[in-house]
Amino acid sequence: MRTGGVRLDLLIIGAGPAGLSAADVAAREGLEYLVVEKGLIADTVYHYPIGLTVFSTTNELELREGALRPCREKPTREELLSHYVRFALEQNLRVNTEEEVTRIERLDGEGFLVRTSRGRYEAARILVCTGAMARPRRLNVPGEDLPKVHHRFVEPFPYVRKDVLVVGGGNSAAEAALFLSEGGARPTFAIWPSDWENRDPRMGCIKHWVRGPLEREIAEGRLRLFLFSEVEEIGETDVKIKDAAGASHTLPNAAVFVLIGSDADLRLLRDVGVRVEKSGLTEVPSYDPETFETNVPGLYVAGHFTNSRHIKEAIAVPRRVIPLIAQSLRAAV
Numbered sequence: 001m002r003t004g005g006v007r008l009d010l011l012i013i014g015a016g017p018a019g020l021s022a023a024d025v026a027a028r029e030g031l032e033y034l035v036v037e038k039g040l041i042a043d044t045v046y047h048y049p050i051g052l053t054v055f056s057t058t059n060e061l062e063l064r065e066g067a068l069r070p071c072r073e074k075p076t077r078e079e080l081l082s083h084y085v086r087f088a089l090e091q092n093l094r095v096n097t098e099e100e101v102t103r104i105e106r107l108d109g110e111g112f113l114v115r116t117s118r119g120r121y122e123a124a125r126i127l128v129c130t131g132a133m134a135r136p137r138r139l140n141v142p143g144e145d146l147p148k149v150h151h152r153f154v155e156p157f158p159y160v161r162k163d164v165l166v167v168g169g170g171n172s173a174a175e176a177a178l179f180l181s182e183g184g185a186r187p188t189f190a191i192w193p194s195d196w197e198n199r200d201p202r203m204g205c206i207k208h209w210v211r212g213p214l215e216r217e218i219a220e221g222r223l224r225l226f227l228f229s230e231v232e233e234i235g236e237t238d239v240k241i242k243d244a245a246g247a248s249h250t251l252p253n254a255a256v257f258v259l260i261g262s263d264a265d266l267r268l269l270r271d272v273g274v275r276v277e278k279s280g281l282t283e284v285p286s287y288d289p290e291t292f293e294t295n296v297p298g299l300y301v302a303g304h305f306t307n308s309r310h311i312k313e314a315i316a317v318p319r320r321v322i323p324l325i326a327q328s329l330r331a332a333v
């Protein structure tokens with residue numbers, strides 16, 4: 001089975017925690033594998049806000065026990081990113097970065113043809129770990145395409161002494177509002193009343209170690225809390241927004257952060273015939289909960305776009321699945 005000269009046992013798509021964990025096990029199983037990553041190693045972590053302290057504990061995030069040693073109790077973005085990159089280098093994992101998978105096709109008989117931005121590969125098995133960050137959700141209001149509107153928050157420094165609006169109900173929005181407030185911007189945090197009142201961690205409430213300092217910023221007048229119902233329109237220098245009672249307000253504004261979650265891009269999977277199903281607000285691929293194999297034989301999924309969303313499971317699932325893949329390949333010989 002050879003096309004374009006490259007024949008693999010396993011092609012892994014995405015070099016996040018799931019893809020790196022999969023590559024690590026594939027190497028130990030002696031598989032001919034390759035990871036193809038459209039961005040950088042751990043690209044999603046690379047795009048976390050600069051200086052963010054993550055919420056998971058070290059043992060949930062590290063690829064080898066004891067290998068991630070943060071200065072404080074929990075690692076920062078920088079410590080986590082450097083752990084993943086160092087791990088890939090030290091284990092000499094086969095990762096092609098800045099190469100995007102554009103299409104997966106089934107070959108007659110067994111195996112797949114994978115087309116990328118740089119070439120094509122044949123592989124007996126595919127593990128898709130492309131995460132769920134591809135499509136930031138939008139408000140779909142006039143003005144959302146203005147350059148001052150961002151769907152990702154990086155750092156507060158460009159916004160010092162500027163009026164900024166953060167829209168969202170979860171941790172990413174709350175953390176951005178806090179970073180901006182502590183960093184010298186003049187932020188307004190627009191959140192639905194139900195999200196602000198939510199104190200249930202199982203319902204995705206704002207983590208208490210973010211909420212505490214956030215409430216202090218509000219109490220001390222550096223951050224304005226705006227319980228809203230709807231953003232109406234974003235203009236060059238202002239924003240029209242309705243409060244929870246439905247009254248319209250015009251706020252001066254230099255930048256808007258729309259941080260209301262993101263969805264996976266499931267086109268690669270759909271196009272090769274993988275079924276998808278509803279899961280809460282989003283869609284996930286259908287797969288066997290034991291083997292993580294989809295309805296397309298030989299095509300597996302792991303990580304953030306499955307029902308096992310956090311990094312802990314993104315790392316754990318490939319440790320169970322890759323040995324099964326290796327077994328099935330040995331059985332096929």
Ligand SMILES: Cc1cc2nc3c(=O)[nH]c(=O)nc-3n(C[C@H](O)[C@H](O)[C@H](O)COP(=O)(O)OP(=O)(O)OC[C@H]3O[C@@H](n4cnc5c(N)ncnc54)[C@H](O)[C@@H]3O)c2cc1C
Binds near residue numbers: 036040
């Ligand atoms: C600000 C922030 C903080 C977070 N904090 C935590 C935390 O503390 N704990 C926790 O458990 N989770 C946290 N998360 C969620 C966590 O980042 C994800 O659960 C984790 O990244 C999932 O790993 P993954 O390998 O499934 O996907 P990802 O890490 O998203 O990796 C997917 C990779 O696939 C690549 N890719 C996508 N499409 C293609 C393609 N067509 N071709 C090639 N490559 C492709 C992407 O570039 C990406 O590198 C946080 C998320 C954010 C945004």
